[in-house]
Amino acid sequence: MELEFWIKIGTISSVLMGIVAASSFWLWYNKKETGNKHERVPKGNLGWPLVGETIEFIACGYTSQPVSFMEKRRSLYGKVFKTHILGTPIIVSTDAEVNKMVLQNHGNTFVPAYPKSITELLGQHSILQINGSLHKRVHALIGAFLRTPHFKARITTYIENSVKLSLAPWNNMQFVYVQDQARKITFEVLVKVLVSVGPGEDLNSLKINFEEFIKGLICLPIKLPGTRLYKSLKAKERLLEIVGRIVEERKTAVGNSNDNNAYNIHTQEKERGVGNDVVDVLLQESSDSDETRRLPFDFITGNVIEMMIPGEETVPMAMTLAVKYLSDNPVVLDHLREENMELKKQKMIDSSGNYAWTDYMVSLPFTQNVISETLRMANIINGVWRKALKDVEIKGYLIPKDWCVLASFISVHMAEENYENPYQFDPWRWEKTQTTTNSNSFTPFGGGQRLCPGLDLSRLELAIFLHHLVINYRWIAEKDEIVHFPTVKMKRKLPIRVTSIST
Numbered sequence: 001m002e003l004e005f006w007i008k009i010g011t012i013s014s015v016l017m018g019i020v021a022a023s024s025f026w027l028w029y030n031k032k033e034t035g036n037k038h039e040r041v042p043k044g045n046l047g048w049p050l051v052g053e054t055i056e057f058i059a060c061g062y063t064s065q066p067v068s069f070m071e072k073r074r075s076l077y078g079k080v081f082k083t084h085i086l087g088t089p090i091i092v093s094t095d096a097e098v099n100k101m102v103l104q105n106h107g108n109t110f111v112p113a114y115p116k117s118i119t120e121l122l123g124q125h126s127i128l129q130i131n132g133s134l135h136k137r138v139h140a141l142i143g144a145f146l147r148t149p150h151f152k153a154r155i156t157t158y159i160e161n162s163v164k165l166s167l168a169p170w171n172n173m174q175f176v177y178v179q180d181q182a183r184k185i186t187f188e189v190l191v192k193v194l195v196s197v198g199p200g201e202d203l204n205s206l207k208i209n210f211e212e213f214i215k216g217l218i219c220l221p222i223k224l225p226g227t228r229l230y231k232s233l234k235a236k237e238r239l240l241e242i243v244g245r246i247v248e249e250r251k252t253a254v255g256n257s258n259d260n261n262a263y264n265i266h267t268q269e270k271e272r273g274v275g276n277d278v279v280d281v282l283l284q285e286s287s288d289s290d291e292t293r294r295l296p297f298d299f300i301t302g303n304v305i306e307m308m309i310p311g312e313e314t315v316p317m318a319m320t321l322a323v324k325y326l327s328d329n330p331v332v333l334d335h336l337r338e339e340n341m342e343l344k345k346q347k348m349i350d351s352s353g354n355y356a357w358t359d360y361m362v363s364l365p366f367t368q369n370v371i372s373e374t375l376r377m378a379n380i381i382n383g384v385w386r387k388a389l390k391d392v393e394i395k396g397y398l399i400p401k402d403w404c405v406l407a408s409f410i411s412v413h414m415a416e417e418n419y420e421n422p423y424q425f426d427p428w429r430w431e432k433t434q435t436t437t438n439s440n441s442f443t444p445f446g447g448g449q450r451l452c453p454g455l456d457l458s459r460l461e462l463a464i465f466l467h468h469l470v471i472n473y474r475w476i477a478e479k480d481e482i483v484h485f486p487t488v489k490m491k492r493k494l495p496i497r498v499t500s501i502s503t
């Protein structure tokens, strides 16, 4: 009994000593960072040892105002401050100009920084992780391909068909769960863009395994059998197998149809991004006459899967939140319906009746404003993380080498100084000359070297979805809430009851 007592006392003392030692280190570290050269490091508080200010950060993510974590510190320390969240000390910028400088990344000072579980799952050649000239080249190839008239025409028709097919049975459903329906539509489109796989067995396997794969993006970075990370890595192996087989078949088919290898095309054509999907575009690069520039097979298969990550959750969440905001703002919905009914009428008069890319992207200005306003308020990607490769000074703030920076988009999008009544869903604000989608204060798709190449594709998908939704249906949304952590979601997947509009 006595021995047990002393063991307990011994254990408690060791734990206490550990806490004291960690706290002393922490105080020293905090002081070190604010002293001498680090006077110019932004002010702030690194919080508790190990956890820093993570608990408050996460707690705010579960409220209706996740930006309150940033706002509180901004009012205490200024627009750029330091904190310690999710296992790392970090400098947070809520300043549009500082964010711009970080994103522009002159002199390649900043590299993407992700939690360990994400880097484990991404693979070292992922477009999301690579830097320098290879990144520039791959980014430009994908961007150029997605801008080709050939791609725009094909994908417009494909998305239209996919949306119409998905919306058709809504009339017979008691509740439509918008979040699920939107996910189904957008995953099909994404897979079409990347590997041209249509509905069927391969699409189902890709969907099942991709869902398993992304569950591990935010988890404990332990790779033992049975752990979340391990299961996700296994799912990625299965994804690589499926995509690998498709890429192999494509290579063989092209090789058989043309002895000179159809992928060995003229450089100018490559720059124009000719091809039917991202696999085609990357395969063209794997046959470059300059051996040093050839993209290896693993690079192509890995990247096709990794490019699904930024596209898979973002577009369906934007669709879902657009429906949510429209349900809460009937005047906006009426105006949106009017504009889209008008286009429909015009198309019925027009002999072909077909819609083109420009119909959705140019001829529906109010719809595009609804999309901009949805992206501003939804903050589906609420900011990006970077790591400084050297000491860098921006607007008088010093970001020391090896520190992480969070360029917080949500803080800029929800600040009164940038948007009047920022919590009001007001698509008309985009008609005012000073509010433009090209400004530093509007960055839902990031900016600079890593500006989202799927920007126009996302706007197109959203416009097609909204068009066919509002011309065909009226709806009443059930009560639901937006959750902001770890990613933006609707608590109940946004159930709505629809009635069709008879024409």
Ligand code: HEM
Binding pocket: 112, 127, 128, 139, 193, 307, 310, 311, 312, 314, 315, 318, 380, 381, 384, 385, 443, 444, 445, 446, 447, 449, 450, 451, 452, 453, 454, 455, 457, 458
């Ligand atoms: C509403 C929808 C979307 C939003 C809000 C969004 C947002 C973003 C943001 C903020 C970045 C920059 C990340 C960074 O700087 O580290 C990004 C990058 C990227 N996005 Fe999107 N995205 C969307 C849709 C898509 C789609 C549909 C695709 C697929 C074609 C896509 C593909 C990519 C890729 C490949 C990158 C990496 C670019 C690079 O690092 O060079 N995104 N996206």
